[in-house]
Amino acid sequence: MSLNAPNHKVCTWTQDYDHPAALATYTAHGGYAALKKILTEKTPADAIIAEVKLSALRGRGGAGFPTGLKWSFMPRNYDGDKYIVCNSDEGEPGTFKDRDILRFNPHQLIEGMLIAGYTLGARAGYNYIHGEIFEQYRSWEAALDEARAAGFLGNNILGSGWNFDLHAHHGYGAYVCGEETALLESIEGKKGQPRFKPPFPASYGLYGKPTTINNTETLASIPWIMRHGGQAFLDLGKPNNGGSKIFSLSGHVERPGNYEVRMGTPFSELLEMAGGVKGGRELKAVIPGGSSVPVLPGATMMELTMDYDSIAKAGSYLGAGSVIVMDDTVCMVKALERLAYFYFEESCGQCTPCREGTGWMYRVIHRIEHGQGRPEDLDLLMSVGTNISGRTICALGDAAVGPVHSFLKHFRNEFEYHIEHKRCMVGA
Amino acid sequence: MLTNESLAQIDREIAKYPAEQKQSAVMSALRIAQQEKGWLAPETLEFLATYLGMPTIAVYEVASFYNMYDLKPVGAHKLTVCTNISCQLQGVDAVVAKIQAKLGIGFGETTADGRFTLKEGECFGACGDGPLCLHNNHTLHTRLTPDNVDAFLEGMK
Ligand SMILES: Cc1cc2nc3c(=O)[nH]c(=O)nc-3n(C[C@H](O)[C@H](O)[C@H](O)COP(=O)(O)O)c2cc1C
Ligand code: SF4
Numbered sequence: 300m301s302l303n304a305p306n307h308k309v310c311t312w313t314q315d316y317d318h319p320a321a322l323a324t325y326t327a328h329g330g331y332a333a334l335k336k337i338l339t340e341k342t343p344a345d346a347i348i349a350e351v352k353l354s355a356l357r358g359r360g361g362a363g364f365p366t367g368l369k370w371s372f373m374p375r376n377y378d379g380d381k382y383i384v385c386n387s388d389e390g391e392p393g394t395f396k397d398r399d400i401l402r403f404n405p406h407q408l409i410e411g412m413l414i415a416g417y418t419l420g421a422r423a424g425y426n427y428i429h430g431e432i433f434e435q436y437r438s439w440e441a442a443l444d445e446a447r448a449a450g451f452l453g454n455n456i457l458g459s460g461w462n463f464d465l466h467a468h469h470g471y472g473a474y475v476c477g478e479e480t481a482l483l484e485s486i487e488g489k490k491g492q493p494r495f496k497p498p499f500p501a502s503y504g505l506y507g508k509p510t511t512i513n514n515t516e517t518l519a520s521i522p523w524i525m526r527h528g529g530q531a532f533l534d535l536g537k538p539n540n541g542g543s544k545i546f547s548l549s550g551h552v553e554r555p556g557n558y559e560v561r562m563g564t565p566f567s568e569l570l571e572m573a574g575g576v577k578g579g580r581e582l583k584a585v586i587p588g589g590s591s592v593p594v595l596p597g598a599t600m601m602e603l604t605m606d607y608d609s610i611a612k613a614g615s616y617l618g619a620g621s622v623i624v625m626d627d628t629v630c631m632v633k634a635l636e637r638l639a640y641f642y643f644e645e646s647c648g649q650c651t652p653c654r655e656g657t658g659w660m661y662r663v664i665h666r667i668e669h670g671q672g673r674p675e676d677l678d679l680l681m682s683v684g685t686n687i688s689g690r691t692i693c694a695l696g697d698a699a700v701g702p703v704h705s706f707l708k709h710f711r712n713e714f715e716y717h718i719e720h721k722r723c724m725v726g727a
Numbered sequence: 728m729l730t731n732e733s734l735a736q737i738d739r740e741i742a743k744y745p746a747e748q749k750q751s752a753v754m755s756a757l758r759i760a761q762q763e764k765g766w767l768a769p770e771t772l773e774f775l776a777t778y779l780g781m782p783t784i785a786v787y788e789v790a791s792f793y794n795m796y797d798l799k800p801v802g803a804h805k806l807t808v809c810t811n812i813s814c815q816l817q818g819v820d821a822v823v824a825k826i827q828a829k830l831g832i833g834f835g836e837t838t839a840d841g842r843f844t845l846k847e848g849e850c851f852g853a854c855g856d857g858p859l860c861l862h863n864n865h866t867l868h869t870r871l872t873p874d875n876v877d878a879f880l881e882g883m884k
Contacts, residue, residue: 380745389852392811398853425743430795431807431851433865466743471754471864472795474849488750488781490792506748549813549854556855590812590850621854623813637812641849647792 301328302407302526307535307543309523310516311559313404320438322445325406331451333525334410337417338459344375347418351521353529355541359396360386360477360514361589361619363607372501373419374509382510383416384486385426385518387435388470388477391698392590392641393621396545397515399557401428401435404519405442409465411518413451414525416463419511423464426515427482430471440467474645478693479512481647492647493693514619516545536562540606544620548573551580551626562606569605569622580626584709588618590638591698593705597625615705630725631710632717635702636661636668642699653696656687660703667714670721677707677714728774733763737778750781753789757796758864766797794849795864802837802844804883807861810847813854818872822858825873829880843883 301312312328313319325331337347352367373381385408389397400408412424428436443465446452454462468486470476476485480494483505504510520542524532533541540562546569549555553574560569566585576582582597587605593615595603603609610617625634643657660683663676684700691697707714716724729737740755756775761767767790776783790796797805808826810819826845832838834847851859856869860879868879 390850391852392850393813393854394850395852395854395856429852430793430864431848431861432853432867434867468743468751469754469758471758471793472849473793485754486751487748488753488779488789489785490788506745547855549857550816555813555817555857586812623816625816629816634812634815637810637815641811644849 302332302523303329305523305527305531307561308559309532309535309543310400310404310407310519310545311557313407319403320405320442322406322442322449325404326449329526330406330522331410333522334413334417334451335457337414337525338457338461344418344420347414347525350529351524354520354524354532355529355536355539356517356520356524356532357540357607358514359516359520359544359619361391361591361616363617366513366517369501369513370415370419370511372499373511374502375420377420377509380422380506380508381420382505382508383412383419383421383424384479384482384505384510384512385412385424385515386477386479386482386512387426387428387439387515388482389515389619390429390431390470390474390477391619391621392638393549393586393623394547394589394619395549396547396557396620398429398432398435399545400515400519401432401439405439406446407522408439408515408519409442409446409451411521412465413456413463414521415511415513415518416465417461421463421511423466425466425468425486425505427468427470427476427486429477430469430473433469436467436469443467473647474641475647475693475695478695481693482512483510490647492649493695495692537606537608540608544605544617546605546620546622548622548624550624551577551629552624553577560605563604563609566600566603566605566622570624573624576624576626578626580628582624583627583629584625584631586615586621586623586625586702588616589621590623590641591694591701592616592618593701594709595705596709628725630668630723631706631713632664632668632723635706636664638702639664639699642695646695646699647693650691650696652687652690653699656683656696657699659683660699664703667717670717672714672718672721674718676718677711680707728771729760729763733759734778741779749779750785753779753781753786754793757786757790761796761864765803766800800837803842805844805846805863807846807848807864809849809851809857809859809861811850811854813850814857814859817854817857819858821873822860822871822876825876826860826880829877 476491481491639661740752744751
């Protein structure tokens, strides 16, 4: 497996080798060949964007926005600086794929950012790395040094006359900085409070300059696409859902971890790869895309394939591919209480509906969990949620509502039991 | 105020950004200062503000917004344990109970001898390796269990 002889492992193939993160490993198996070709042949930006569009690569950061289309929004004949920014700030409960790209395949991300920077005419790029994985901030900087020493970064890259550099920037404990405009504020040395959109980053981004922000896995997929063509990437997955995708399985599975499979792989197969439900217990519920997406009953999940369209049809989202598995011992009230606390704690406080609403929802769920729920509480939760949705600057507000509404939709009886009996029905 | 080594590190960070955007280095500068001093005292914030050419209040805003910065003294070993959903499902509650019993402190507290501070964290982005404990902000300990937590704490004595 390599970039020379590709299979479905687009971003994780280096893990089959002894020194997965080393530049020598990467270059020995076809790494930086796509960049070399582009710089030698002076491939026009339009041709690169067309290839990315053909691949049907959709943003791996959660929203699934088509990457080629996003790149085409960058102004062409702009005189000043432009930037490419990578979002490695994953910190949504259940997400942990970008950490492994940084740990095991840092050069493919660097090459992807280089190709993106070249295509978009960027002056420099920054990679924003989640504070709590500080070891990866260090290790990615070491990879940058290696790349610089080998002539892949800096001035006159590979003798092409093109100058471009990359840098790492770390977070320090704020989930909201994963939101792209909060992330830009944070790079500018400010509190990570999201900006009102429009204007979008493509016209007013980092330091007010045109900026493209993509997720780590999105950018790390680019060298593969440029090496083997958009059609080959598309063929790995399904129409409109190109490529492979890293799925991060956590919770009640035998072997929590990352599994890169083709888009459209049945959930049941993915679960099997992780060893199935822990201890052979019954599957109760799955959050298929990170804590912000609606929960689905286990039986529903067993019928689904893992791609954007299939999960959306069932009423949830693929998100970042962060699959949280829950067995039949889980109290859904307790689980939701913890999630609600997260959004309350991480709200940046700019918008009243989010700041107040997340606290309110947490307090109501907390009292239900602790035997002080009132019969009217479930309607109250629904209405507080409805009053947050669509009334905030960033999507964190909606993200806080998704779990609450979906837990109540699918597991309402557990909440009612808690309120009536002042204790849990699981194990009762 | 800060050692030459810390200042050299901060200068390396400043060099990453356009010349007129020194403020971009404030997150790193705070981190470097905190590593040296243990926590961020008001005079440290003031020093960094001058060093980076920004208002002290702006430095304070950043230091108070991101929760890995400590604006109050902490123990020699700051342990931050993620208690979010994936870690919870993977058994963090029992790990926390064990740590609290061993250290005799709850979340947000510091042992009387000033050796340990225990904090509750939000998602670290490493759930597959959970339960997780972050030691002094920079070292992630993975796959904790009530059984291996003893050895983990002993290692810090
Ligand atoms: C609260 C919040 C947190 C987010 N966290 C992340 C994150 O950790 N990583 C990420 O890539 N995108 C995150 N996003 C999505 C980004 O705003 C943005 O859409 C994404 O980085 C774009 O990259 P993509 O098109 O390659 O997916 C978050 C969004 C919101 C609203
Ligand atoms: S929705 Fe919440 S997190 Fe987003 S900007 Fe408003 S207050 Fe901040």
